Amino acid sequence: MKILLLCNKSPFPAFEGGPMAMNSIVTGLLNAGHKVKIMAVNSAKFNVTMEDIPEDYRQQTGIELIDVDLRVKPMKAFANLFSSKSYHVERFISKDFNNRLIEVLKKDSYDVVQLETLFMTPYVETIRTYSKAVIVLRAHNVEHLIWERIAKSTRFFLKRAYIKHLARTLKNYELNAISQVDGIAAITRKDAAFFRKYCATTTIDIPYGVYPEEFVPNYSIEGKPTFYHIGSMNWMPNEEGIRWFISDCLDAVVAKVPDFVFHLAGRHMPEWLKNLKNKHIDVIGEVPDAKEFVANHDVAIVPLLSGSGIRIKIIESMALGKTVITTLVGAEGILYDEDTNIIIAENKAKMAEAIRRIDENPAEAEKIGRAARKLVEEIYDNRKITERLLLFYEQIKPSSKITFV
DSSP: OEEEEEESSOSSSOOSHHHHHHHHHHHHHHHTTOEEEEEEEEOSTTOOOGGGSOHHHHHHHOOEEEEOOOOOOHHHHHHGGGOSSOHHHHTTOOHHHHHHHHHHHHHOOOSEEEEESGGGGGGHHHHHHHOOOEEEEEESSOHHHHHHHHHHHOOSHHHHHHHHHHHHHHHHHHHHHTTSSSEEEESSHHHHHHHHHHOOSEEEEOOOOBOGGGSOOOOOOOSSOOEEEEOOTTSHHHHHHHHHIIIIIHHHHHHHOTTOOEEEEOSSOOHHHHTOOOTTEEEEEOOSOHHHHHHTOOEEEEOOSSOOSOOHHHHHHHHTTOEEEEOHHHHTTOOOOBTTTBEEOOSHHHHHHHHHHHHHOHHHHHHHHHHHHHHHHHHOBHHHHHHHHHHHHHHHSGGGOOOOO
16 A cells, blocks of 8 residues: 655654654554655754654655745734634645645555645645545644633733634634545544544544553662653643643642652753742753653653643653653543553642652552553554554545445
C-alpha cells in the first residue's frame, strides 16, 4: 500500500506531541512493509532542516519540507474578527504547498492520503482533483474544544472575547471539514464519539503507540519519590496547567509535603517560569534525552485543564513504569483504571493529597507504575495499533463499500 502523509509539521525530529504522534504512524507503516511519502509544513515556530533528519529516514519517506509562514500577523488577526473564516486554518493555506502537492499527486498514485491534523484539510479539494486515493483525517484533537476550554479559563474579557471568536470559527470549519473526508482516525475514543455525533464519516479511534521494548522501566524508588513534568511549553494547555499548579496548588502541596520539589523539563520555557524564584520549583528547560530524564525521576504530574486528544508524555511515562498524577482532562483518551494505573487529582485539595500519599508511600508508586506499564503493553503497542489502522484503510476503500438499492 502507498500512503501519502500531509503533516502540519515535520514528524522528525519527534521532540513534542504532534511530531511524536505522526512519527509513530510513519514507523508503524514502514515496519509493516508499506510505502510512505511525507510532505510537511516547515515554519519558523517548528523549523527543521534536512540535516536534522537521518539519511535512512529521508530515503524511506521521501520527506519534503515546504516553508509556510505561520506567524500571527496582527492586522490579519484583527481583520479576522469581522470574518467567518477560521484564522487558525487560514494560516496553513499555502500556494507553494498546494502546487507541490499537485506535482506529487501527478507523479505517483496513492492508495491513501492521510491528513495529519485538521489544518491539512484545506487541501482536500486538490487531492480529489488529482488523485483517486481515499482521504483519511488523522485527528490529533477535536481542535475547537481546546480553544473553548482556553476561552473559559481566560480572565481578561477582551482576550476572552477574541479567543471565543477563534473557537467559534474553528468549530464551524471543523464540523464542515470532517464531512469532506472518507475516514477519520481519531486519537481517542472520546474524540471518535464526538465526530460520529456530528457526521456520517466512518470513524475509528487509533491512539498513540509506542514500542514497549524501547522503554526500559525502572520501578524501584530510592528514598523519597521525585516529582516531574515534561512537555513543550509553547503548547498553551501545558503552560496553562503549570501556571494553575504553581498559583493554585503549590501552597496546599507544600503544606502537606514541606520538602516538595517539582522538576520541570521541556522546550520553550516561558520567561515567567525561567525567572521564577521558588525553592519548590526546579525549572530545567529542554533536556537532551527525554527518556533519560523520566527514567531518573519517579512521579509525573500532568495538571492539564484544557486540551483534547491523548497525552503522549503520559503514555511514555507509563511505558517507563512511572506513576502519573493528572486531572480528568489530562487522562482523557487513556483507558485507565483510577488508582490502579493512574491517579486522578481534579482540584488543588486532591492534587495535594495525591502527592502526600505517594510521597509517604513509595511502594504504592511502584505498584501503580507496574500496572501502568502493563496497560501500555496491552493497549498502546504500536504494532497492534498499526494493524487496526491498516484494517481501517481497507474498510473505507471504495471497493469495500456496499451500495444498497
